[in-house]
Amino acid sequence: MTRTRAIVITGNGTNCETEAAHACRLGGFDEAVIAHIAEILSGEIRLDDFHFLNLTGGFLDGDDLGSAKAQANRLKYAALHGSDEKLVEQFTRFINDGKLVLGVCNGFQLMVKMGMLPALDGNNLQQTVTLCHNDSGRFQDRWCYLKADTASPCIFTKGIEKGMYLPVRHGEGKFLTDTPETLARIEEGHLAVLKYSDQSYSAPAMEFPANPNGSTNAIAGLCDPTGRLFGLMPHPEAFVHYTQHPRWTREQLPEAGDGLILYRNAAEYARKNLS
Numbered sequence: 001m002t003r004t005r006a007i008v009i010t011g012n013g014t015n016c017e018t019e020a021a022h023a024c025r026l027g028g029f030d031e032a033v034i035a036h037i038a039e040i041l042s043g044e045i046r047l048d049d050f051h052f053l054n055l056t057g058g059f060l061d062g063d064d065l066g067s068a069k070a071q072a073n074r075l076k077y078a079a080l081h082g083s084d085e086k087l088v089e090q091f092t093r094f095i096n097d098g099k100l101v102l103g104v105c106n107g108f109q110l111m112v113k114m115g116m117l118p119a120l121d122g123n124n125l126q127q128t129v130t131l132c133h134n135d136s137g138r139f140q141d142r143w144c145y146l147k148a149d150t151a152s153p154c155i156f157t158k159g160i161e162k163g164m165y166l167p168v169r170h171g172e173g174k175f176l177t178d179t180p181e182t183l184a185r186i187e188e189g190h191l192a193v194l195k196y197s198d199q200s201y202s203a204p205a206m207e208f209p210a211n212p213n214g215s216t217n218a219i220a221g222l223c224d225p226t227g228r229l230f231g232l233m234p235h236p237e238a239f240v241h242y243t244q245h246p247r248w249t250r251e252q253l254p255e256a257g258d259g260l261i262l263y264r265n266a267a268e269y270a271r272k273n274l275s
């Protein structure tokens with residue numbers, strides 16, 4: 001059995017790479033490498049050598065042109081240094097090889113703007129959904145309840161019975177689809193993995209502040225039909241240990257934070273299927 005390897009891409013404005021790599025190790029990956037995008041563009045580090053790709057939160061290119069838009073174009077159209085190989089070929093191969101991708105916040109924005117999600121018609125990198133400015137017109141920094149769709153094919157959320165409590169911190173988290181048909185297909189396929197909800201994890205929350213951005217159908221996280229590609233606006237890497245919970249000194253909490261299960265499931269999947 002080979003070692004399970006996660007990669008976290010940093011550079012151009014990401015800011016959660018250390019936490020993401022820590023979450024991967026805590027979740028059970030044998031190795032988690034933080035790679036600068038320049039090392040990938042130079043060909044020094046190749047995605048082919050990993051099982052789990054993490055696209056993290058941050059302010060890629062300062063959110064100019066809309067969050068993650070410039071990086072989405074860079075990753076789709078840039079060629080590797082001194083070579084005709086396009087970087088996007090590595091991404092496509094990574095996905096087609098049955099590997100795992102997790103995009104958190106700015107990373108989720110990057111995945112949808114590259115067209116990696118929801119991939120309703122296969123991995124053709126055509127953008128059909130977006131994340132735009134919060135209805136409040138303000139950056140939202142708060143903890144949210146997220147109801148999980150237990151019928152979802154998502155590999156990362158397996159075993160979550162009700163939902164998760166995680167922090168959001170974003171200015172552009174409002175989920176929109178290009179057409180009502182796209183939304184219907186997302187719902188029918190149970191691809192809207194996580195929805196903002198109230199504390200009881202019952203109905204999706206359409207009202208602020210439980211729904212922090214005005215997302216269509218309260219969608220907070222989305223997977224592709226294979227369940228191996230997953231993106232979400234809340235930050236699972238920011239709640240992997242109970243001391244990260246806002247009320248940890250007052251409540252009795254289990255040692256693992258709610259976000260850790262996503263990384264545990266990814267590590268288990270990689271161990272069983274990819275290594």
Ligand SMILES: NC(=O)CC[C@H](N)C(=O)O
Binds near residue numbers: 060105169170
């Ligand atoms: N925390 C983040 O990744 C923020 C994403 C993006 N910069 C936004 O504000 O929407």
